[in-house]
Amino acid sequence: MKRELEAAAIALLASVAIGSVLIMLYGQSPAHVWWQMIARTFSSEYNVGQVLFKATGLVLTGLGVAIALDAGLFNIGAEGQMVAGLVACACTGTALPAGTPAVIAIPACALAAAAAGGAVGALIGGLRVWRNANEVITSIMLNEIVAAVALAIASRYIFANGTTTGLPIAPGAEMPDLGMAGSAANGALVLALLLAAALWWLRARTTWGQALRTVGADAEAARSVGLGVGRVRVLAMTASGALCGLAAVNFVLGDRHAYEQSAGAGTGFFGLAVALLGRQHPAGIVASALVLGLLTSGGLVVNDLIPKDLTTLLVGVVVLAITCASAFVRRTGG
Amino acid sequence: MTTMIDATLTKRYAGREVLRAATLRVESGSVHALVGENGAGKSTLVKIIAGIVPADGGTLAIAGASRALARWDRRAARAASVGIVQQHGAFAGTLSVVENAVLGSEGGAMLDLAPVARALAKLGDEIGLPVDPWARADRLPLGVAQRAEIVTALYQGAKLLILDEPTAVLAPVEVDGLLATLRRLAKAGTTIVLVTHKLDEVRAVADAVTVLRAGETVARIEAARDRSIASAGDAGTTWPPSLDVRAIARAMVGADVPAGDKIEAPAEVAPVALALAKVGVAGALHDVTLEVRRGELVGIAGVDGNGQRELALAIAGLAAHTGRVRIGARDVTGAAAARRLAAGLAYIPEDRHHGGLVLDASVADNLALGRRDITGAFRIDRARVATFAAERIRELDVRPPDAHAIARALSGGNQQKLVIGRELSRPALSAVVAAQPTRGVDLGAVARIHDQLRAAARAGAGVLVISADLDELLALCHRIFVLLRGRIVGSAVERAALGALMTGASG
Numbered sequence: 116m117k118r119e120l121e122a123a124a125i126a127l128l129a130s131v132a133i134g135s136v137l138i139m140l141y142g143q144s145p146a147h148v149w150w151q152m153i154a155r156t157f158s159s160e161y162n163v164g165q166v167l168f169k170a171t172g173l174v175l176t177g178l179g180v181a182i183a184l185d186a187g188l189f190n191i192g193a194e195g196q197m198v199a200g201l202v203a204c205a206c207t208g209t210a211l212p213a214g215t216p217a218v219i220a221i222p223a224c225a226l227a228a229a230a231a232g233g234a235v236g237a238l239i240g241g242l243r244v245w246r247n248a249n250e251v252i253t254s255i256m257l258n259e260i261v262a263a264v265a266l267a268i269a270s271r272y273i274f275a276n277g278t279t280t281g282l283p284i285a286p287g288a289e290m291p292d293l294g295m296a297g298s299a300a301n302g303a304l305v306l307a308l309l310l311a312a313a314l315w316w317l318r319a320r321t322t323w324g325q326a327l328r329t330v331g332a333d334a335e336a337a338r339s340v341g342l343g344v345g346r347v348r349v350l351a352m353t354a355s356g357a358l359c360g361l362a363a364v365n366f367v368l369g370d371r372h373a374y375e376q377s378a379g380a381g382t383g384f385f386g387l388a389v390a391l392l393g394r395q396h397p398a399g400i401v402a403s404a405l406v407l408g409l410l411t412s413g414g415l416v417v418n419d420l421i422p423k424d425l426t427t428l429l430v431g432v433v434v435l436a437i438t439c440a441s442a443f444v445r446r447t448g449g
Numbered sequence: 450m451t452t453m454i455d456a457t458l459t460k461r462y463a464g465r466e467v468l469r470a471a472t473l474r475v476e477s478g479s480v481h482a483l484v485g486e487n488g489a490g491k492s493t494l495v496k497i498i499a500g501i502v503p504a505d506g507g508t509l510a511i512a513g514a515s516r517a518l519a520r521w522d523r524r525a526a527r528a529a530s531v532g533i534v535q536q537h538g539a540f541a542g543t544l545s546v547v548e549n550a551v552l553g554s555e556g557g558a559m560l561d562l563a564p565v566a567r568a569l570a571k572l573g574d575e576i577g578l579p580v581d582p583w584a585r586a587d588r589l590p591l592g593v594a595q596r597a598e599i600v601t602a603l604y605q606g607a608k609l610l611i612l613d614e615p616t617a618v619l620a621p622v623e624v625d626g627l628l629a630t631l632r633r634l635a636k637a638g639t640t641i642v643l644v645t646h647k648l649d650e651v652r653a654v655a656d657a658v659t660v661l662r663a664g665e666t667v668a669r670i671e672a673a674r675d676r677s678i679a680s681a682g683d684a685g686t687t688w689p690p691s692l693d694v695r696a697i698a699r700a701m702v703g704a705d706v707p708a709g710d711k712i713e714a715p716a717e718v719a720p721v722a723l724a725l726a727k728v729g730v731a732g733a734l735h736d737v738t739l740e741v742r743r744g745e746l747v748g749i750a751g752v753d754g755n756g757q758r759e760l761a762l763a764i765a766g767l768a769a770h771t772g773r774v775r776i777g778a779r780d781v782t783g784a785a786a787a788r789r790l791a792a793g794l795a796y797i798p799e800d801r802h803h804g805g806l807v808l809d810a811s812v813a814d815n816l817a818l819g820r821r822d823i824t825g826a827f828r829i830d831r832a833r834v835a836t837f838a839a840e841r842i843r844e845l846d847v848r849p850p851d852a853h854a855i856a857r858a859l860s861g862g863n864q865q866k867l868v869i870g871r872e873l874s875r876p877a878l879s880a881v882v883a884a885q886p887t888r889g890v891d892l893g894a895v896a897r898i899h900d901q902l903r904a905a906a907r908a909g910a911g912v913l914v915i916s917a918d919l920d921e922l923l924a925l926c927h928r929i930f931v932l933l934r935g936r937i938v939g940s941a942v943e944r945a946a947l948g949a950l951m952t953g954a955s956g
Contacts, residue, residue: 320831322824328810329818336806339766339796340819340871343786 121396125436126392127406131438134429141421148420152413162416164298170401170408171300171365172197172379174307177404178314179232179358181395183250185318187331192239192254193359194383195261196232200360202265203231204367205273205374208284220287225306232360233353235261240352244345250352250398258383259331266376273374281374290368301369308401310358316399327351359383379416381427385411388434394441407433451513453609454478458497458507460490462858467493469664475609475657477512480631480641482651485661485701485891489860491644492536494661495611498642500526500532511609525546527553534598534612535601536861536889537802542587543912549586554714557869567606573600577630590754591618599630603651604637610634611642615649617786617889619949620752621919621944623729628654632824646891648697649920660700668700701892703742712903714927715744722773722878722911723764723794728772730759734935737772740881741911748926750947756935757915758799762883764913767787777879790819793879795905797886805868808858813838813852815867822876841870845897862894869898873905881905881912887921899925919947 135145156162176193183190190196207328211220235257242248273281293300327339330347331368337344366379389407393399407430416428454475460468468490470761475481485491498509511529533539540549547566566582573580573596579898580597589597595615602610612631616624631641631654645651651658652935660668661710668854707862720744734756741747751757766786774781776792790796798804806815817834824834838852845866847859856864857884865887873881883902902925906912916922922929923944929949930940939950 148778183548203946289660320829321827322821322829323827324940325814325818329807332807333804334816336807339765339798339804341785341790342819343787345784 119396119399122437122440123124123392123394123399123403126433126440129436129440130429130433133432134425137420137425137428142170143420148417151420152409152417155416156409156413159296161296162412164293164295164300165412165415166405167293167304167409168299168301168365168408169382169412171304171307171369172362172382173310173389173404173407174401175230175303175362175365175386175394177235177357177385177389177394177400178307178311178397179355179361180386181391181393181397181400182314182327182358183236183351183355184390185324185327185331187334187346188240188243188250188348188355190236190254190353190355190359191251191387192235192257192261192351192356192383193321193386194381195254195258196235196359197362197379197383198258198265199231199235199261199356200228200363201367201374201378202268202273203360204228204363205281205284206268207286209273209282209369209374211285211288213285213287214286215285217287217289220285221290221364221368224284224288224368225361228360228363228367229357231362232363233357236356236359237349237353239356240349241353243401244348252370269374269376274376279376280371283373284367288368289372290364292369301365301368304370306364310361311401318397328390344360359386362386381411384403385430387429388437390431390445391437402419450773451477452510453479455510455721456498456507456519458494458504458509460493460497460535461503468497468504471661471664472666472669474669475496475642476634477640478633478638480643480654481542482655482658483642483644483661484648484651484658484697489661489701489891490664491661491853492613493643495533495613495644496535496737497521498526499523499531501533501610520602524553527605530606530608531611532602532605533611534602534613536617538586538591538594540586540594540598543585545583546580546589546597546601549581549597550582550604554782559761563691568598569604572604573597576603576634577626592620592623592753595619603634607639609640609642611644613644614646614889615643616645616647618753618917621948622951623752624650624872631951635699646889646895648930651697656698657729660697662701666695670697670700690946692731699874702803711745711925711927712744712907715742719743719745720777721950723779723882723911723913724773724775726731726773726775728760728770728774729762730756730763730768730770730935732935733759734763734770737932737937738938741913743879743909744906744927745909746906746912746914747924748922748929749913749932750919750922750951751917751932752951753917755932756820756877757884757917757932760932760936761796761799761915762880764882765794766914767800779935782871790875793875793877793910795875795878795881795910797881797883799888801861801868801886803863806864808857810853810856811852812842812847812854812859815856816841816852816871818871820871820875837874841867841874845870845901854929860891862890865890865898866894873901878905878908881910882915883912884915885917886914887916887918895921900937919944 138145140146180190180193204224204227207224239250242253243250257363275282291304326342326347330344334344351359362382367374370435385407387401390402393403410426410429454473457470457471458468459470465816471494483491497504500521504518507519547562547569550569551565569582578596578600580600603703635641636777657671682819721740721742723741726735726737729735759768763770764774766784766789776794779792781789781792813834816838823837842850847863887898914925928940929942930937941947
């Protein structure tokens with residue numbers, strides 16, 4: 116536990132250091148930019164809300180990537196599974212009659228999103244288990260396929276004439292805003308936190324969680340004590356895809372209350388960084404999602420000082436740093 | 450005689466001292482045995498000397514030259530002609546033997562392997578350890594891979610050759626061959642350090658013995674001076690009476706080793722616990738038919754790589770097989786591992802590092818791994834797991850007695866106790882398959898594991914012990930079958946007959 120924190124802290128510090136160098140290369144003072152990023156974010160309720168909005172999506176995809184990682188699978192397809200969820204969520208939301216009450220509409224849309232993401236995940240898991248196809252390859256390739264199919268479905272059923280914005284969803288399916296100065300932060304945050312808590316419990320306190328982590332740690336040992344390794348892997352990938360798909364609740368039911376081409380784009384990929392930085396632990400994932408949410412949203416608030424792409428770059432640096440840091444912590448022992 | 454190794458070393462792992470100024474002095478051109486219980490620090494000591502693990506303190510002199518411990522790594526050790534063959538092998542699996550031999554010393558962009566391969570083959574033939582330089586390392590049986598590693602170390606110019614439990618993976622005839630080879634190498638000037646648990650090997654081959662206990666050197670015993678001219682065969686006679694094997698054993702464990710007795714064989718009418726009918730695994734195992742009755746210990750002997758592995762996997766439901774398998778009264782043919790375990794099977798896999806344990810999980814988690822009867826079906830009953838772990842730790846004397854310790858930090862013998870503790874405590878046990886249950890495990894732990902296997906049989910289970918260690922089978926089993934090239938070629942209960950069957954000498 117202590118070492119996990121150490122690894123995350125080292126990675127974060129290294130990322131800040133590298134980020135500072137990049138800011139300097141761009142001709143700005145790192146101290147000034149970092150300070151402005153924090154000061155401007157926390158001095159405005161709207162900006163804090165935007166951080167929470169970004170973090171909500173990242174918690175969901177982060178949990179998704181982490182559950183696959185627990186089973187020893189690297190789900191690079193989080194982005195595609197999220198897109199599948201977005202389209203399914205929007206199709207359901209627009210198809211529902213206008214008078215559908217929220218208690219039916221919201222769960223129906225959420226389930227559709229989870230099912231679509233889960234189906235993509237299940238396909239990846241199935242290919243891995245029954246065809247021995249490396250999940251890194253299949254999931255990364257499926258990203259493109261899902262994106263194309265999503266565009267085809269959206270332009271046929273969802274997009275308003277000649278635009279890349281979908282028709283509004285049934286009013287009952289709208290996720291209530293958290294009311295933070297008109298920011299996009301919405302009720303999906305509660306869903307994300309509840310799921311994080313539920314996953315913590317499942318992972319740490321149940322035989323399912325134990326089976327999941329045993330398969331990830333040593334499939335051979337899992338087999339010899341009678342665990343169904345293939346089944347666990349398929350289920351883990353399905354759950355992973357379902358969680359990534361659920362990010363749609365944040366972007367379609369919340370925020371715009373409609374499907375938008377490239378809504379939440381990058382949340383799946385950043386989910387990878389969140390899961391790694393959070394060391395697969397749900398609490399760590401929530402914390403990392405907040406940090407990366409601050410970085411991505413903060414990149415916008417200091418847009419006048421540094422280009423927004425710099426923060427995207429920084430997330431990449433975080434992934435590299437955390438990968439190196441965990442190796443470093445492992446080598447130096449406890 | 451000059452001194453090859455003169456070391457006094459200290460090493461801590463996670464705050465625990467595994468070596469406390471342990472001393473090792475080895476004369477050039479001698480065979481020096483390093484013995485001690487598991488967890489005594491033998492492997493750590495030799496790994497430091499070979500530059501694989503850094504020391505925390507002490508002094509080290511190799512071939513008379515004092516070495517700075519801070520800069521003593523594998524590269525430096527190799528430059529000082531220190532070779533090591535580790536317990537679990539160090540070859541890169543996907544490379545051939547010859548590629549492994551040049552690994553780290555390629556010396557240029559172009560590889561010219563043919564002359565190296567020829568040199569390896571020639572060297573192997575000369576010293577009586579024939580190798581196929583072009584074989585892929587991961588396709589070699591353990592014993593053959595080890596032979597290749599020894600030849601490779603010598604090819605790389607090792608003047609000091611450290612062997613960490615080399616005989617653990619070998620059949621008796623192979624052991625004799627290896628020991629004879631070690632003597633020949635020593636005679637030719639190579640210094641040998643042999644890490645082992647087996648005192649008969651020490652007696653057969655060693656010029657001197659260092660005994661480690663709990664990280665400290667507790668005894669250094671030299672053989673009589675005429676030892677070096679005695680042949681390995683009549684080695685026992687050259688030992689002074691005061692330096693007998695029991696004295697070494699006492700130094701190792703601090704007490705006399707308890708000798709377990711064979712338990713009484715069950716009545717002929719005892720019900721069948723495990724029945725195999727014409728069991729086969731493609732290319733490895735053919736037509737194995739045998740029955741183990743309740744209360745009976747049955748052994749499977751054989752040179753490593755003759756189908757033992759596949760036999761264990763087939764019974765456990767981890768390998769596709771032909772024929773029928775029955776556990777107790779249940780026919781489990783075609784059933785998955787989980788159902789076979791539920792039918793009353795306990796399965797102790799041959800390699801605790803691959804399949805036996807989750808090394809990065811805690812002692813308690815490993816003991817309860819897959820044991821739904823302890824953890825509960827869904828929500829883990831943590832109090833019950835803790836009680837269960839404490840019981841097993843006490844029963845098997847797991848050291849350190851810490852349920853939260855990570856399995857990786859335990860010594861081999863204590864790791865094996867976890868596998869044994871988990872499997873043999875299954876409820877309604879009908880049959881036990883124990884593959885190499887004491888491989889690379891120290892005397893104290895061996896006695897404990899044997900006691901557990903006997904207790905399982907006494908409690909009514911039929912126990913099948915698959916082992917390359919003939920002494921183990923002779924000490925435990927009522928009947929012993931021999932596997933040769935995947936077939937049962939006969940059964941016997943005394944050493945000579947078994948040896949003949951194992952090598953196919955009896956036709």
